Amino acid sequence: MTTIVDLDQQYVLQTYARPNFVIERGEGCYLYDTDGHKYLDCVAGIAVNALGYADPDVTAAITQHAGGLLHLSNLYHNTSAAVLAKMLADSCCVIDRVFFSNSGAEANEGAIKFARRYARDRHGEGKNIVVAFDGSFHGRTMGAVAITAREKYREPFAPVMPGVRFGEYNNIDQLDELITADVCAVVIEPIQGEGGLRVADVAYLQKIRALCDHHDALLIYDEVQCGVGRTGKMWAHPCEAKPDIMTIAKPLGGGLPIGAILMRQKVADTIHAGDHGSTFAGGPFVTAVAQVVFNKISQPEFLTHVREVSDYLDESLQDLMQRHAEVTELRGKGLMRGIRMTIPVSTVREKAHDEQLLIATAGDDVVRLVPPLIMERHHVDEMIGKLEKAIVASK
Numbered sequence: 311m312t313t314i315v316d317l318d319q320q321y322v323l324q325t326y327a328r329p330n331f332v333i334e335r336g337e338g339c340y341l342y343d344t345d346g347h348k349y350l351d352c353v354a355g356i357a358v359n360a361l362g363y364a365d366p367d368v369t370a371a372i373t374q375h376a377g378g379l380l381h382l383s384n385l386y387h388n389t390s391a392a393v394l395a396k397m398l399a400d401s402c403c404v405i406d407r408v409f410f411s412n413s414g415a416e417a418n419e420g421a422i423k424f425a426r427r428y429a430r431d432r433h434g435e436g437k438n439i440v441v442a443f444d445g446s447f448h449g450r451t452m453g454a455v456a457i458t459a460r461e462k463y464r465e466p467f468a469p470v471m472p473g474v475r476f477g478e479y480n481n482i483d484q485l486d487e488l489i490t491a492d493v494c495a496v497v498i499e500p501i502q503g504e505g506g507l508r509v510a511d512v513a514y515l516q517k518i519r520a521l522c523d524h525h526d527a528l529l530i531y532d533e534v535q536c537g538v539g540r541t542g543k544m545w546a547h548p549c550e551a552k553p554d555i556m557t558i559a560k561p562l563g564g565g566l567p568i569g570a571i572l573m574r575q576k577v578a579d580t581i582h583a584g585d586h587g588s589t590f591a592g593g594p595f596v597t598a599v600a601q602v603v604f605n606k607i608s609q610p611e612f613l614t615h616v617r618e619v620s621d622y623l624d625e626s627l628q629d630l631m632q633r634h635a636e637v638t639e640l641r642g643k644g645l646m647r648g649i650r651m652t653i654p655v656s657t658v659r660e661k662a663h664d665e666q667l668l669i670a671t672a673g674d675d676v677v678r679l680v681p682p683l684i685m686e687r688h689h690v691d692e693m694i695g696k697l698e699k700a701i702v703a704s705k
């Protein structure tokens with residue numbers, strides 16, 4: 311009998327090493343496979359499924375709009391995109407304008423283009439260097455991989471976009487020589503995702519902000535993974551260092567593909583009709599659903615819940631670290647956590663699957679937890695119990 315796994319292995323391009331169970335449905339924080347196993351999901355489709363699975367409001371929005379305009383193109387006015395753009399702009403005091411995209415990588419591509427355009431408009435051709443950091447991840451397209459630190463994502467596809475300079479994340483002493491007059495943009499994740507869950511220091515971001523102001527370079531926050539409520543605040547960046555551009559994507563569509571580039575008016579002033587575009591981006595269907603998702607996550611009670619559960623998770627992880635010498639460091643913030651270990655985390659992930667717990671990794675030595683934001687305390691207890699068994703089994 312040909313199984314789904316066989317079909318995948320024969321016909322699907324093998325760019326992912328998948329475990330050999332097949333997920334069939336989901337509800338809340340749980341996923342169910344075709345053999346009837348119930349998994350506690352601390353991956354959430356890589357920080358996408360913030361509201362978990364089968365959220366009734368998301369389902370209702372999809373059902374309501376399914377028979378309406380699915381796609382219109384950006385050639386015509388689109389009510390739900392305009393409304394969502396206002397919601398996004400209202401959520402952050404420095405943001406005035408929005409350009410929609412279909413993914414995180416595409417949002418970053420647009421952000422780079424806007425930064426290059428802004429610099430050229432105001433300073434001519436020489437100001438085109440984009441600064442990025444070690445441990446960064448910004449997506450898989452040619453511009454996004456060019457600012458992604460890990461060589462294995464870039465080198466096989468060389469030449470990627472030129473004009474990139476890498477700095478050391480959180481090294482404040484290096485910034486003066488890194489951010490110079492030829493820089494048009496600095497792109498940074500306030501909390502690194504794939505790169506190991508490191509959190510940028512507030513003083514570090516403040517210094518970047520000051521240097522960007524000094525050189526009229528744009529500060530771009532990639533909040534594709536850490537933004538939209540994941541830290542218990544709407545945005546992961548600190549109030550003390552605001553961006554010129556912010557890119558978002560993962561949780562915004564409740565599982566549907568959508569991203570956005572949020573920007574200040576001064577950036578928008580240098581972008582003109584015809585400068586950028588997309589056939590699919592910000593379509594009426596996906597933006598109508600995203601309104602419901604964004605509205606739900608923005609509620610103060612929802613964000614308070616995220617903070618309370620994260621505090622509890624924090625305590626539980628501290629206790630776990632006390633019990634196991636193999637756990638050497640806790641990283642991240644809110645419901646975006648990294649657990650650094652001396653044992654191979656790919657083994658821990660496999661053993662976690664045996665315990666019916668889904669976890670992600672970041673690099674070779676960090677377990678990454680990015681569960682649905684609707685997770686409750688009892689889910690935290692279940693997660694810690696299963697993770698502990700997986701750690702013991704991996705020793």
Ligand SMILES: *Cc1c(COP(=O)(O)O)cnc(C)c1O
Binds near residue numbers: 413416559
């Ligand atoms: C996932 C991710 C991206 C890329 O998003 P895609 O939708 O996969 O293109 C970019 N930046 C960060 C920080 C991410 O986590």
